[in-house]
Amino acid sequence: MKPVTVFEALSLMLTFGALIVTLLEFNKRK
Structure with missing residues (x-):
């Protein structure tokens, strides 16, 4: 298993983060 680069960690x-924000916004609209 190759080590994760800084760029990969940041994009992950x-x-x-985007996924969590989307879920929170979706829950607020209900």
């Missing part, structure tokens, strides 16, 4: 965090 951004993806998870």
